[in-house]
Amino acid sequence: MGASGAGKTTLLNVLTGRNLRLLNVDGEVLVNGENVGQAITRLSAYVQQDDLFIGTLTVREHLIFQ
Numbered sequence: 515m516g517a518s519g520a521g522k523t524t525l526l527n528v529l530t531g532r533n534l535r536l537l538n539v540d541g542e543v544l545v546n547g548e549n550v551g552q553a554i555t556r557l558s559a560y561v562q563q564d565d566l567f568i569g570t571l572t573v574r575e576h577l578i579f580q
Contacts (some may be wrong), residue, residue, distance in 0.1 A: 526560055 516522050527533045527544060531552070543550050551558075571579065 530555055530558070530560065 524537070528537070528539055543554060545554075567576070568579075
């Protein structure tokens, strides 16, 4: 991994297209030479370090909400 501030969360946000409002991002994501584009959001997920949890929702509802 890396030290605090090394860019781990920023990299994950760029790869998944999340929380980019303060970033100027351009380019493409390649996996084994193939452009994954928006497919990565359907094929992968990650849990952010902040607790973004609503106590009245079920696990299924949280997954749908996200």
